[in-house]
Amino acid sequence: MAVPVFAPWEDPTQKPLIQFKGVTKRFGDFTAIDNQTLDIYTREFFALLGPSGCGKTTMMRMLAGFEQPTEGQILIGGIDMKGVPPNEREVNMMFQSYALFPHLSVWENIAFGLRRMGQPKDELEARVEEMLRLTRLTKFARRKPHQISGGQRQRVALARSLARAPKLLLLDEPLGALDKKLREETQFELMDIQEKTGTTFVIVTHDQEEAMTVASRIAVMDEGCVIQVATPATIYEAPNSVYVADFIGDVNIIEGAAKRAGTGYEITWAEGEAPLHTRKEEGEIVAIPEGGKAYLAIRPEKVAIHADKPQGVANAVQGKIIDVAYLGNLSTYHVRLANGTMVRAQTANTRRLALRPFTWEDTVWLSWTDTAAILLAE
Amino acid sequence: MRKFALVSVPYFWLLILFLVPFLIVLKISLSDTALAIPPYTPTLDLAEGWAGIKAFFAGLDFENFTFLTEDPLYWKAYLSSLQIATISTTLALLVGFPIAYGMAQAPDEWRTTLMMLVILPFWTSFLIRVYAWIGILSTEGFLNQFLIWIGVIDTPLIIMNTKIAVYIGIVYTYLPFMILPIYAALEKLDNSLLEAAEDLGCTRTRAFWLLTVPLSRPGIIAGCFLVFIPALGEFVIPSLLGGSETLMIGKILWEEFFNNRDWPVASAVAVVLLAILIIPIILFQRNEQKQREAGK
Numbered sequence: 063m064a065v066p067v068f069a070p071w072e073d074p075t076q077k078p079l080i081q082f083k084g085v086t087k088r089f090g091d092f093t094a095i096d097n098q099t100l101d102i103y104t105r106e107f108f109a110l111l112g113p114s115g116c117g118k119t120t121m122m123r124m125l126a127g128f129e130q131p132t133e134g135q136i137l138i139g140g141i142d143m144k145g146v147p148p149n150e151r152e153v154n155m156m157f158q159s160y161a162l163f164p165h166l167s168v169w170e171n172i173a174f175g176l177r178r179m180g181q182p183k184d185e186l187e188a189r190v191e192e193m194l195r196l197t198r199l200t201k202f203a204r205r206k207p208h209q210i211s212g213g214q215r216q217r218v219a220l221a222r223s224l225a226r227a228p229k230l231l232l233l234d235e236p237l238g239a240l241d242k243k244l245r246e247e248t249q250f251e252l253m254d255i256q257e258k259t260g261t262t263f264v265i266v267t268h269d270q271e272e273a274m275t276v277a278s279r280i281a282v283m284d285e286g287c288v289i290q291v292a293t294p295a296t297i298y299e300a301p302n303s304v305y306v307a308d309f310i311g312d313v314n315i316i317e318g319a320a321k322r323a324g325t326g327y328e329i330t331w332a333e334g335e336a337p338l339h340t341r342k343e344e345g346e347i348v349a350i351p352e353g354g355k356a357y358l359a360i361r362p363e364k365v366a367i368h369a370d371k372p373q374g375v376a377n378a379v380q381g382k383i384i385d386v387a388y389l390g391n392l393s394t395y396h397v398r399l400a401n402g403t404m405v406r407a408q409t410a411n412t413r414r415l416a417l418r419p420f421t422w423e424d425t426v427w428l429s430w431t432d433t434a435a436i437l438l439a440e
Numbered sequence: 441m442r443k444f445a446l447v448s449v450p451y452f453w454l455l456i457l458f459l460v461p462f463l464i465v466l467k468i469s470l471s472d473t474a475l476a477i478p479p480y481t482p483t484l485d486l487a488e489g490w491a492g493i494k495a496f497f498a499g500l501d502f503e504n505f506t507f508l509t510e511d512p513l514y515w516k517a518y519l520s521s522l523q524i525a526t527i528s529t530t531l532a533l534l535v536g537f538p539i540a541y542g543m544a545q546a547p548d549e550w551r552t553t554l555m556m557l558v559i560l561p562f563w564t565s566f567l568i569r570v571y572a573w574i575g576i577l578s579t580e581g582f583l584n585q586f587l588i589w590i591g592v593i594d595t596p597l598i599i600m601n602t603k604i605a606v607y608i609g610i611v612y613t614y615l616p617f618m619i620l621p622i623y624a625a626l627e628k629l630d631n632s633l634l635e636a637a638e639d640l641g642c643t644r645t646r647a648f649w650l651l652t653v654p655l656s657r658p659g660i661i662a663g664c665f666l667v668f669i670p671a672l673g674e675f676v677i678p679s680l681l682g683g684s685e686t687l688m689i690g691k692i693l694w695e696e697f698f699n700n701r702d703w704p705v706a707s708a709v710a711v712v713l714l715a716i717l718i719i720p721i722i723l724f725q726r727n728e729q730k731q732r733e734a735g736k
Contacts, residue, residue: 128635148638161636165654178641226640 068278069293070103077140079104079230079262080125085134087120087286094120096286097134107256107263109273112283113309118266121283122232125264126155139229149178154228158235160219162207168218169194169203175226193221196255213244220252224259233265237272249275270310274298282306298361304438307359312394314365314405320356320437327437329358332401339376341432357438364434365407367395367420368427376432381405383424395420397428462714469707470500480703504708513692514709518716520687524603524678525671528610532667533660535611536618540659541652543619544626555623558616570609570680577605577681601683609677610667617666625659626652658731665724673713689713 070076078101087095094117102108110118123129124136127148136143143151154175162171172193176186194200197217202210207218216236223231236252237245253276256263267273273280274294281291282305290302301307304315316338318331326341338358372378384404385396388411395407407428411418420426471480482499485492508514543554561569576582577599584596599605629652637647653660675690682688689709696706 126635126639128638147643148635149641149643153639155636155639157632157636159630159632161630161632163633163636163651174637175640178646222640 068105070106071101071279076103078102079106079139080264081135081137081140082121083135083137085124085131085136087117087124087129088132094286095124095131098286098288100281100288100291102262102264104262105260107253107265107276107278109277109280110264110266110283111268111270111273111280111309113268116283117286118268118283119234122155122234122264122266125230126153126232127151152229153232154223154226154230155232156219156223156234156236158238160207160215160239162215162218162222164207167204167206168199168210171207171218172222172225175222179226189225193225196224196258197221212239213248216240216248220255224255224261227259228261230262230264233263235267236265237267237269245272246275252276274310282309284309300436301359301438303440304357304359307436307438312362312406312408314360314362316358316360316403316405318356318358320354326432327356329356329437331358332399332403335379335400338379338435339432340435340437341376342437354439357440358435359438360405360430360435362394362406362408364430365405366429367397367407367409368429369419369424371427372429375429377435378427378429379405380425380427383420383422383426386418386420386422393418395426397426465707465710467500468703469504469711470502471704472499472501472503473702473704478703479701504704505712507705508708508712513687514689517687517689517692518712521672521674521689522716524606524610524686524688525668525674528607528614528671529664529668531607532611532615532618533664536615536663537622537660539615540619540622540626543623544629551627558619558623562616566613567676569613570677573605573609573612573681574600577608600681601686603682603686605681606678606686606688609681610671610674613677614667614671617670618663621662621666622656622659625656629655658727661727662724665720665727669717669720669724672717 070078080100080102082098082100084097084099085095086093086097098121100121110121112118120129124131125138125143127143127146127150130144138151138153163174166174169190172190173186176189181189191200194203197220199214199217199221202214202218207215210218216239220236233252237248240248249272252263256276263276265273265276274297277294279291279293280297281288282297283289284305290297290306292300297306297310301310307313308315316329316331318329318338320327320329322328323339326339329338329340331338340358366372371380379399381397381399383395384398387394387396391411392408393411395409397405397407399405405428468480471482473479474481482496484496488495539558543551543558546554574581578584579596579598579600581600583599584593587593588596599608633651633655634644634647637651638644642650673690673693674688675694678686678688678691679694682691693706693709693713696702696709700706
């Protein structure tokens with residue numbers, strides 16, 4: 063039995079939980095968000111990804127109610143949020159600094175939001191205990207925030223923001239303060255909790271790996287604009303621009319002139335070199351003007367490396383190994399082509415290091431299939 | 441060894457400038473008045489050797505302390521001082537907290553200026569500033585002239601030489617000591633805490649009482665002690681601004697020393713005052729200690 067794929071954004075009958083409608087936010091002369099429209103659906107784990115200063119935090123703060131849009135509308139559950147203060151929104155936020163109340167115990171921190179709802183005492187206690195169990199903090203309930211570790215503080219912040227069972231939970235760089243190993247563990251914990259509670263999560267992060275791991279969809283942002291909104295796989299495999307391709311993961315960009323050739327394109331990239339070929343998967347459309355400037359984006363792991371010229375491949379180029387980066391499980395070869403373009407090829411180190419077939423200054427051939435590369439206009 | 445030398449500096453300082461003078465005052469408080477220079481007996485005569493030391497200690501007694509309990513003037517003065525210090529501290533808190541809060545909310549570039557303005561009065565002599573208040577508060581003073589001029593009152597208010605003048609004087613003088621520690625506490629307050637409280641369903645007013653006030657408590661306590669302790673022994677302000685009915689122990693002390701030339705009784709008053717002050721000082725130190733531990 064096939065599990066139905068969670069993709070409400072593809073279903074036109076679904077009503078989005080959050081709607082940004084032509085939202086602009088200016089701080090004085092500075093435009094933080096420039097006329098953006100964006101839909102986020104119930105139960106989504108939505109990531110706002112971008113470098114610092116791209117406006118992702120402003121988007122989040124407008125959802126929380128700490129900032130008001132200068133122009134446009136933000137709707138949550140179909141209701142215009144204009145003028146609704148943070149304390150009257152069914153939205154809770156987990157702060158980057160966690161913002162735990164230092165004078166209150168872990169228990170009281172979690173109970174803080176519930177007390178404001180005027181719940182009966184036994185219900186409140188039951189809810190706090192439930193949250194403590196969910197985040198595995200029961201043992202630390204009586205401690206003050208400064209008496210627990212960073213990872214535990216992060217979980218208190220999460221428990222506190224989830225306690226009121228919000229429609230929407232906002233997470234501002236939630237794992238930024240944790241070390242790598244703990245961060246990876248916590249990512250899965252977050253996904254688990256999101257699934258258990260069924261809350262819609264919107265996460266702000268600059269860490270593309272984190273966004274790829276946790277999110278159902280990612281919005282890649284730059285300078286106040288959402289550049290692409292898609293699933294992690296689409297963002298990685300079919301970025302819509304050089305910016306997105308470059309921001310997500312590692313990528314080789316080869317510049318050239320594109321010309322239609324059969325079902326695909328032929329890219330002339332250097333004088334005296336054979337043109338490169340690319341073909342699109344069904345349904346993918348690239349609008350490149352005939353003979354226009356185009357960029358070919360190829361992921362390093364999709365580039366194969368050979369000692370001799372490979373036969374029967376769509377693309378093969380020759381170059382010299384300039385550098386080898388050994389990452390343990392992987393090795394990245396930096397190869398300079400005849401016209402000076404640097405191309406990285408990544409291979410898995412399935413054999414021991416001593417048996418590595420290529421080394422510095424070797425002349426090698428690189429190859430990739432005609433569907434491996436993506437042709438981009440900008 | 442070097443560490444010992446470093447640590448010993450403040451202790452040495454305290455020994456010379458605090459403990460030794462205190463022991464001298466304590467000794468005088470146990471002596472008797474005499475028409476002599478110095479005006480008390482016994483004095484230690486080391487030339488007579490062991491017998492001299494014995495005679496010296498035999499001459500000491502608690503007579504002056506007993507006298508303090510017999511004359512109601514003294515305990516009334518102590519009580520009145522406590523009352524005035526408590527009321528002044530409360531008033532200083534009520535005035536100082538909003539000022540400190542306003543300073544902490546002000547834009548960054550203003551803060552240094554505001555801080556300067558708070559400290560500015562210290563650049564003038566304390567005595568001159570208290571005299572200036574006489575000019576403001578007296579019957580023909582600026583305040584009365586102004587109020588009559590705008591027509592709020594017909595006859596001048598009697599503020600000078602009352603307790604109200606003393607409160608005004610103390611609050612004015614010690615206000616910076618209240619503002620600065622509260623400001624230091626409020627300035628450290630992370631704004632995201634207030635946002636978090638709002639996010640969790642608090643109104644801004646509620647967030648103020650649930651977060652700003654408890655989190656600035658160490659500053660409030662420090663400020664209160666810094667006002668209360670000097671206000672309790674205050675002498676200049678009640679002498680200049682207060683009337684004859686303003687009874688403060690600092691004033692009594694001064695009169696015993698300089699008007700009555702009764703050094704032993706004056707010393708006994710001082711020793712008791714110190715004993716009263718030690719309680720809030722210890723409490724203050726414990727507060728500081730707790731704050732340091734919490735800050736770790």
